[in-house]
Amino acid sequence: DTGVSQDPRHKITKRGQNVTFRCDPISEHNRLYWYRQTLGQGPEFLTYFQNEAQLEKSRLLSDRFSAERPKGSFSTLEIQRTEQGDSAMYLCASSTGTSSYETQYFGPGTRLLVL
Amino acid sequence: DQQVKQNSPSLSVQEGRISILNCDYTNSMFDYFLWYKKYPAEGPTFLISISSIKDKNEDGRFTVFLNKSAKHLSLHIVPSQPGDSAVYFCAASGGNLGSNYKLTFGKGTLLTVNP
Numbered sequence: 001d002t003g004v005s006q007d008p009r010h011k012i013t014k015r016g017q018n019v020t021f022r023c024d025p026i027s028e029h030n031r032l033y034w035y036r037q038t039l040g041q042g043p044e045f046l047t048y049f050q051n052e053a054q055l056e057k058s059r060l061l062s063d064r065f066s067a068e069r070p071k072g073s074f075s076t077l078e079i080q081r082t083e084q085g086d087s088a089m090y091l092c093a094s095s096t097g098t099s100s101y102e103t104q105y106f107g108p109g110t111r112l113l114v115l
Numbered sequence: 116d117q118q119v120k121q122n123s124p125s126l127s128v129q130e131g132r133i134s135i136l137n138c139d140y141t142n143s144m145f146d147y148f149l150w151y152k153k154y155p156a157e158g159p160t161f162l163i164s165i166s167s168i169k170d171k172n173e174d175g176r177f178t179v180f181l182n183k184s185a186k187h188l189s190l191h192i193v194p195s196q197p198g199d200s201a202v203y204f205c206a207a208s209g210g211n212l213g214s215n216y217k218l219t220f221g222k223g224t225l226l227t228v229n230p
Binding site: 095108 | 119146147149151156157158159160161164166204206208215216217218219220221222223
């Protein structure tokens with residue numbers, strides 16, 4: 001299967017701890033996106049990369065959040081000093097990056113619970 | 116503000132009948148619209164899309180209609196099957212310069228298809 005993969009699928013942590021999530025996009029997809037989904041809401045955009053360049057960040061992405069895509073392949077999303085409000089499903093998506101009308105393909109998500 | 120609205124939180128239909136899911140948007144700069152299906156604890160799965168230059172797109176049992184003047188789109192599923200039971204999200208992209216690629220989602224509609 002060559003879809004988007006995310007690791008871990010579930011993470012339980014204590015408030016104040018740091019967590020890091022990984023996303024592996026579909027091979028040769030140049031654009032990679034991070035979204036967050038909370039209960040009863042649709043996914044909300046956090047940030048996106050064109051190859052290794054981070055081109056846009058939502059105001060939802062506080063200073064405690066950082067994302068990287070060092071070689072334009074996989075990406076990591078780190079949350080420092082986690083808070084209970086960070087509990088959510090974190091979704092990664094990728095697209096080809098060759099046109100304006102693009103379909104984004106999503107991974108299975110990482111469900112984070114902050115106690 | 117909610118730029119993409121799905122006003123029906125839930126919809127129940129009988130197997131074999133038509134399911135119609137509705138979506139309204141407020142940002143006239145949106146030019147690409149997508150429908151995703153989501154099962155619990157999984158990422159969204161792409162179903163069908165439509166660009167603003169079209170008013171209809173069909174793929175098997177799924178048809179999406181776009182009414183630009185009313186800023187409204189709908190997803191028709193015919194015939195509905197029990198396996199179609201899931202949350203359906205409407206999403207849109209385009210908008211302000213530099214934000215062409217991020218998706219803005221509605222809150223979703225839970226479709227239940229009864230045997």
